[in-house]
Amino acid sequence: MKWFKRSGKLAAAVGMSLCLSLGFGTVLPGAAADAYAEERLLGISEYGPVQDIGERQNAASETAAESVPETTAAAAQNSAAFSAASGNLSKLTADSATQAIGDAVNSRYAAVYDLDQNRLVAAKNASQVIYPASMTKIMTVLVCAERVSNLEEKLTVTQDIVDYIHAHDASNCGFTAGEQVRVKDLLYGIVLPSGADAVMVLTRHIAGSDEAFVKLMNQKAQELGLSANTHFTNATGLYHAEHRTTLGDMAEILNAAMKNPLAREVLSAHKYTTAATNKHASGLSFSNLFLRRIEDQKLGGAAVRMAKTGYVRQSMFCAASYGTSASGKHYIVVTAYGSGTWQCIYDQAALYRSFTA
Incomplete structure (x- = not known):
């Protein structure tokens, strides 16, 4: 558990796992209690596990590189993916060639989309409505990327944020009240550490209020041709009964974000260090541990190039990712309701290994 540097909470979390409830008076037995113990160990709030499988550290304590711009070769390879899917992924349904995922992965919901052939390659409960958790922030960063004009502009973190x-024990970047942060750094903060503070500062700047930005998100959903099953009530991924989507709609949101150069840059970054601020002289260092850890898994020659994870109790551990196969084909993989943080990674790796070619 040293990945999350939370081992000090292990004994307390495990010791209480058989008696703690989800806050609704329900006592958790067996595996559910174990899962809940893991949630508390990882510092999970309604926004997700410690930075949603990401990590934040003060830059003074770790040397972290800024996101590395695409090389000419990588840009050429990726450019094909950004225009590959001529159809709408959210409209794809299983056909005779779609493979059943079944028990091949732990996640209750899973889907693999081939961008080159514009088809659903493999599926498990892919048509069901899910709660997107912090995968929501893919749409958030896309709408922000389309509307920001000055990446060097500094915005102030307010005390109410x-x-x-x-109050919500939410995933955050570590910004403090009165801190002045560049727009560019806020964009990275939305994705890598899944920072709700970055979300609130930037979205309020863009739209004027939380509610006004949510309207922009739902307008973008209509513009993308998403199904009626996708509706946003917030920009962070906080659970709400009406905050919902499907695997196909989430795949299409990621597909759209891939085609935006700024959103693509942020979603592809493994590590990033912010500029110095008036509160953090050395800046803050962010890390997308999902991207860094899945590289160590057996992927059958595939490479995962972008990802955003999430967690709410109603959809457990989930992730949306984009990757390329050993042959250079392009895929999007979406999973939800995995039983654990590492299980989410194992499931995604299994899907790349088994269903990409």
Whole structure:
């Protein structure tokens, strides 16, 4: 568990796992209690596990590289993917060639989309409605990327945002009240550490209020031709009964984000260090541990190039990712309701290994 550097909470979390409830008076037995113990161990709030399988550290304590721009060769390879899917992934359904995933993965919901052939390669409960959790932030960063004009502009973190983050025990970047942060750094903060503080600062700047930005998200959903099963009530991924989507709609959102150069840059970054601020002289270092850890898995020659994870209790551990196969084909993989943080990674790796060619 040293990945999350939370081992000090292990004994308390496990010791209470058989008696703690989800906050609704329900006592958790067996495997559910174990899963809940893991949630508490990882510091999970309604926004997700510690930075949603990401990590934040002060830049002074770790040397972290800025995101590396695409090389000419990589850009040429990736450019094919950004225009590959001529159809709408959200409209794809299983056909006679779609393979059943079944028990091949732990996640209750899973889908593999071939961008080159514009088809659903493999599926498991792919048509069901899910709660997107912090995968929501793919849409958030896309709408932000389309509307920001000055990446060097500095915005101020307000006390009410800090208070809200603390009250909800939400994933955050570590910004403090009064901190002045560049727009560019806020964009990275939305994705890598899944920072709700970055979300609230930037979206309020763009739209004027949380509610106004959510309207922009739902307008974008209509523009993308997503199904009626996708509806956003917030920009962070906080659970709400009406905050919902499907695997296909989430795949199409990621597909659209891939085609936006700024959103693509942020979603592809493994590590990033912010500029110095008036509160953090050395900046803050962010890390997308999902991208870094899945590289160590057996992927059958595939490479995962972008990802955003999430967690709410109603959809457990989930992720949407884009990758290329050993032969250079392009895929999007979406999973939801995995039983654990590492299980989410194992499931995604299994899908790349088994269903990409």
